[in-house]
Amino acid sequence: MDLMWFYDEVPEEYRDFRQQALALEKEHLETRMALKETQAAQKADPDNPSLKARVTELEAKLADLDKRAPWISQGLPLEMLLWGSPH
Numbered sequence: 236m237d238l239m240w241f242y243d244e245v246p247e248e249y250r251d252f253r254q255q256a257l258a259l260e261k262e263h264l265e266t267r268m269a270l271k272e273t274q275a276a277q278k279a280d281p282d283n284p285s286l287k288a289r290v291t292e293l294e295a296k297l298a299d300l301d302k303r304a305p306w307i308s309q310g311l312p313l314e315m316l317l318w319g320s321p322h
Contacts, residue, residue, distance in 0.1 A: 259304045266296050 270293040277286040301308050 256304070259300065260307060263297070263300050263304075263307045266293055266300065269293055270297065 270290065273286060273289045273293060277283065277290055280286060
């Protein structure tokens with residue numbers, strides 16, 4: 236009798252969660268990368284008002300994403316808490 240069979244199957248709830256979370260994770264990553272690039276450009280030209288506005292806009296967008304999906308910025312992925320091994 237093999238009691239480990241359930242580790243081979245991906246639960247439907249997990250697949251649904253990953254499908255919904257993938258778009259948010261992609262948007263969060265792209266926003267963080269754009270913010271990093273914009274901040275680097277702002278260091279080179281600190282008086283540029285358009286760069287300051289872009290940094291503010293990207294920081295607000297990241298804050299909104301963190302509000303909608305706070306698990307994105309945490310060190311431990313939420314799926315580990317929900318579907319990780321109990322050991």
